[in-house]
Amino acid sequence: MKMISIKKSDWAGAMEKVQKSYRLAGPVKEKKGHTFRELKDGETPDLEYSETRMSVKEVVLPQSEVMFSYSLDENKEGHHILEEVPFDETPRAAVGIRPYDAKAVEILKKNFMTEDYKDPYFERRYENLTLVGMAENNPSPVNFSTSCGTGPFDESCLDIILADAGDSYIGKALTEKGEKFAAAAGFAEGDSGVEAKLAELKEQAEGKIKSKVSFDKIEKMTILDLYEAPFWEEAAFACINCGTCTYACPTCWCFDIQDEVKGKDGVRMRNWDTCMSEVYSVHTTGHDPRHEAWQRTRNRFMHKLKYYLDKYEDGIMCVGCGRCVSQCPVNIDIRKVCQQMNDYEPSK
Amino acid sequence: MRAANPYKPYPVRIDEIITETDDKLLKTFKFVFLNPEDEEKFAYKSGQFAELSIPGQGEIPIGIASSPTEKGFVKFTVFKAGKVTSYLHSMKVGDVMGLRGPLGNWYPWEILEGKNIFIVGGGFAYTTLRSSIKMMIDPANRSKFGTIDVVYGARTPGHLLYLDELNEWGDRDDVNMHITVDGTDDPNWRFHKGFVPQIADKVAPPASDDTYAIVCGPPMMIKFTQPVLDKLGYKHDHIIMSLENRMKCGIGMCGRCNIGKELVCKDGPVFTLEQINKTPREY
Amino acid sequence: MDAYTDKIKEISKKILSEGKVDVVIGFRKGTLGYMSEPYMAKSEKEAENLVFDCNCRMNLVNYVTNRKDKVGIVVKGCDSRNLVTHIIENKIKREQLYIIGVPCTGLADKKALLDLAEGEITSVEDDNETITIKGDGFEKKVAKSDVLQSNCKTCIKRNPVIFDELAGPEVAELEISDRFADVDEVEKMSADERWNFFGELLSECTRCYACRNACPLCYCPTCFVDESRPQWVGKSDNETDVLTYHFLRAFHDAGRCTDCGACEAACPMDIKMRYFTRKTIKDCVEKYGSEAGMELDKRPALDQYKINDPNEFIK
């Protein structure tokens, strides 16, 4: 493991250097706060941010992605046969992501890279990607990452971790991928004090997180107990079934596959989908197993907090970033719902 | 070397189209693979489904109606309902499209071998059952199973699928076919009249550890068949059902087809009633 | 605002206990200091949870569409006009409703509150003049007029147009000199400037449809963006598709929108999509002299034909 230290004044230069061999995505300051997106050449990831509305999900699972292209022109060779579109193999790096967002990428991996099937679109992006984390010294009030098995300084899913230490960024290269990136960026080697300083910052940051969730009792209940619990209609009453929470969520992976055609040329694309949408699960017959708005909301929380937990036996499908809490237009709060589920006592 | 892209369909050509029902809403499509080696890769078992993939329109999951014992083609019987199926119904022999699969699990043949099979089907959910019967009565397989009883019903004689085959099977003495319609004015109708659950009640083989029921049909039929089987003493782990839900990817990734933690496309579509009882009724 | 809250509780308990309504739809305190959550009280006990403050940004008319039971509902001036539209369009019957009107002095802009805060906001208090933001180790007072939602600054009807009971005395209506200044500004631009302006405006839209779902007017059983036969709009994040969605939504709401601001308040990306709806309001006011939802017996502007309707755009 290699310690890293880089002066803030050298940051832009290092990023310029690394862009020669990497495509970067990172936080960018825009009119209305920071957003996380693919950077243009010469753009520097801005690490002086508190939160990004969208997460690193966009890098491994873009909102829209072309899967295949085809021609409907019967005079052409191979018409009506789907061909994969070329993929840019340049290594990519997501720079400045929060450590708990990196954990979200691992959660996505559970869904997209299973024993039975590997999603090639996710897989190639994932393998190609170096995750350069930026620890969070001042977690926001809605952050509850520490109770989701991760935290503002969690190193477990990153290739590099960086932290703000005043006039410089300090950190560690945690994996081989990380060391490669550090070399390409020409990060200076940090001294022995780095480790201690990181530990100190970590303790401070984690101490600032007051908000938490617990799911110890959810684990022990059966799916049907929770599913049939009486509080769902009330908990979900306010929900307007927009897709805000699912799009902002770094772990929500649902997608939709659509064909688009212009003239005789077509593509098959996949787009983010949201379980809040009415067309998400409606059958062709018009029958919808989750017809009522509150049933769809229940499905979302049950998926995140129970189905996932049971299926993978590895915690909940939530990293505690708090985006859905702060962005929800009607203030439905996953922390409150989780509490409600955990406190529920099935009457038997 | 990366594994094959599970979203990429095998190119196929429509070889034959048969209109199955009087209302012309059901057609059976026979597909032939453009690349003969794809047929081997598409090795399937009765009960599985595949995504029919029409470039420019989209994909639709449909149960495989042909049997693994039938070589050289695959068959699907498709009800004209949505965007993709309506377009499919307008296609003609010779057109090229895609086929992706086989997907999902199958009726548990590993367990079913050596057992008595009671098949209860209704309406156009009969396709994978057709595959199963065809497979079981194949000379190479028939000896592997005990008795085979089949109850199959539709609204009217004109709604019955695979009429020729039904007649052929009815003439065999190693399959007990019980065909029924909800009603008909045809004075020459030689089979049962009445709803599937009522007929099932009359003709079902006795429940035993060696008898399994495979039930596939519209929700109403399933709802009323279950008490009949309960009454007859069928255990819930001896009742096998095939579910359907809205799907997109077919490989357990896109999320929507879940019933509880189970994904109908990958963990199903075949479940035992015992399994289904533990999940929310979201199908 | 506490007075409103007390009065709303009182009325709600009364109508629930008398059986005048089956439920009361109002707001309860949110988990975040600057939010209130739409809430349905089914009993007198639950009515105790009801509140009203400057964080009640959602339009509750959204929750009564097609309801079959008897409903008590808390409405602000703008919401009450949507209720009128709902009644005209047969989405709810007047007899089903017990309307608790709130004479409104405006809502506080969520973004403005967050910008002022120095840490977590634990509460936002409002006495109709001053807003007090309290939080972890800070307290700030600002004039309410400085943090108003932009639609509240140009509000033409702060008092409900229909109600069964008011939660407080009527307030004075605003005098607005320059109601459509923002729209005028855009109209002055050249075609290309406008095109770029709106391209920029919508560049961050994620098509989460929070604006549509927060809007009481958007009650179509199947929205055109979800239709597949024919498919009017692609479903990707393509910019043309995003524009198409926003334009068509504005067309659908033309002559019906009351500028309640729920769409903008709901937007997670702070997109000012009210430019579109406000243009339609301006046109309806200027060309047809019509404001949406002011009277129960007057149909929306684009729902009726008058012989003197302007038609100079037709050759």
Place this chain on the structure above:
Amino acid sequence: MEFVGLEEDRLHFSWISSAEAVKFADVAKQVAEKVKVLGPNKKFVKRYPTKDTE
């Protein structure tokens, strides 16, 4: 439509009775002329993706 920046002359409305063939031909000429002046439309034309979007 003008409001969002589409040129005014990209959208035309007219009233022509089925007997007014002359008017139809006239208006058609005018419309075609006006659109020619504008040049090809670039706004609102959907650019369809061709490769992985980025």
Place this chain on the structure above:
Amino acid sequence: MSEYEPKIVSFLCNWCSYGAADLAGVSRFQYPDNFRVIRIPCTGRMSPKFFLSALREGADAVWVSG
């Protein structure tokens, strides 16, 4: 490059302008050939969706005539 010939999608009412277009044709009146005509049962059937669709697919202009 050849002179620019715009593609204009015209939505014509079956009872009015479509009739007029027909009559213009029968009477051999000359008018530009830039139009792609879509006959609609009544101008009341016209929806903003239609002209947006036309533009999205690459039309240079839209003409609605009742």
